[in-house]
């Protein structure tokens with residue numbers, strides 16, 4: 001029980017620090033950081049959703065950027081057709097990503113191991129090329145979004161600070177829901193599948209439907225991250241769905257701490273901040289990131305989270 | 317006589333040219349401990365896997381409690397009350413002993429589309445799990461990670477897990493494999509205590525355990541059943557002695 005409290009406190013500390021970013025950025029007259037950290041949090045949500053299936057379920061999905069792109073395109077395409085309602089935007093992003101995950105999951109979850117990695121990668125690339133082929137929506141060049149999602153008078157996402165706190169609220173919500181879910185019967189079941197799927201089946205769990213449910217939930221949450229991303233950049237292009245983007249999200253999870261909730265947040269922050277700093281020095285900044293990732297993984301099974309705290313209890 | 321709890325007929329499983337189970341007809345009565353013995357490679361594990369639904373047989377039918385289960389997958393069969401242990405211990409190594417058993421209980425406690433309440437605080441899972449651990453003598457290991465248990469304790473834990481699912485038919489693939497004599501005697505005592513409460517198909521190489529526990533014994537050689545009968549009859553059977561027991565004695 002004490003461990004759960006410690007995790008809750010760590011999450012609160014993390015969220016509080018993020019809440020202070022706009023204040024500090026304003027004081028330091030560096031508004032750039034508000035956008036950067038909004039981006040960090042959006043990718044944190046994407047990485048968190050991937051970690052649900054990757055870290056807790058042991059499903060190495062290599063096409064996760066597809067759902068980010070589908071969520072972003074849902075917002076962009078609706079805006080393109082004059083639909084500006086934010087509730088519609090986010091519902092559509094979530095639903096479209098969930099449906100895509102359902103279809104992709106039904107096919108790919110019949111395989112496992114390397115085949116699962118390859119088939120999710122292939123599906124991810126299919127969605128990427130689908131984006132390129134959407135000539136009506138800018139094809140390769142992408143699509144600009146006129147105005148951010150409109151929530152009436154409730155929240156004005158055109159204001160960068162309000163958008164920032166909106167993203168933070170989403171992250172807090174998903175951290176909270178995720179924290180409950182991974183310790184629930186469903187979450188324990190997922191960890192059982194990761195640990196020993198054959199045993200789960202022999203015990204009588206119809207594992208396919210649960211894995212599919214986890215896959216769809218992860219896709220849907222990532223779709224919301226995509227909708228947030230569209231609001232941040234007011235532009236989408238197929239590049240957001242490229243397989244290297246899926247790789248980045250996976251690196252964030254592994255760097256921060258696979259099978260933990262705060263790990264993906266930490267991983268997204270470190271990854272994107274390093275990118276922001278190092279890319280000013282050199283366009284080959286990944287040559288520095290690569291070795292760093294290797295070092296972290298070599299020294300800790302659960303990434304940076306493993307380095308900054310004691311070994312993880314079984315239902316971390 | 318009532319219909320057997322489990323009855324196979326013509327059960328056949330081929331691996332390429334090898335017939336690992338050949339026209340197997342096995343009947344298990346309710347409450348009976350039915351030992352299956354045979355030399356290495358006889359097809360005992362293949363038979364267990366076919367009964368559990370992990371392997372799809374090439375021919376034959378399996379009836380359980382009056383219904384044809386031949387086409388059901390392993391999870392469905394487990395839900396009907398067929399539980400199995402593996403020849404190589406199969407547990408959740410990262411979980412504590414108690415969490416292992418609690419997950420086994422969860423498998424038979426309705427669906428798991430429950431996302432909110434913490435499973436570790438759920439008395440409906442924890443209480444039966446603790447009881448099963450205590451019954452097997454692992455109560456003081458409840459909070460140890462399963463990976464840290466001794467070999468004998470791991471095998472006992474797997475037994476606690478399958479018992480926690482309250483099966484009607486238990487398929488045990490060499491439950492004492494690799495155990496020392498003391499641990500193995502504990503398991504035999506435990507299984508003896510289960511006698512009559514549920515049916516057990518017991519694959520076992522330890523003949524002392526077999527003859528101490530079994531109500532009936534089936535002998536498999538090269539995928540075929542060469543004899544089925546009471547333990548004394550099997551012990552006396554010349555063909556069995558030649559094919560199997562004789563080798564053990566020499």
Ligand SMILES: Nc1ncnc2c1ncn2[C@@H]1O[C@H](COP(=O)(O)OP(=O)(O)OP(=O)(O)O)[C@@H](O)[C@H]1O
Pocket residue numbers: 331334336354355356357358359360361362363403
């Ligand atoms: N998946 C498989 N693919 C190919 N051959 C297999 C497979 N599983 C088992 N066999 C073969 O089928 C035969 C029966 O194997 P099985 O494991 O059922 O024997 P067993 O009676 O359990 O032996 P043991 O006492 O050594 O556990 C063996 O010859 C084995 O090599």
Ligand SMILES: [Mg+2]
Pocket residue numbers: 360361362403489
């Ligand atoms: Mg065997």
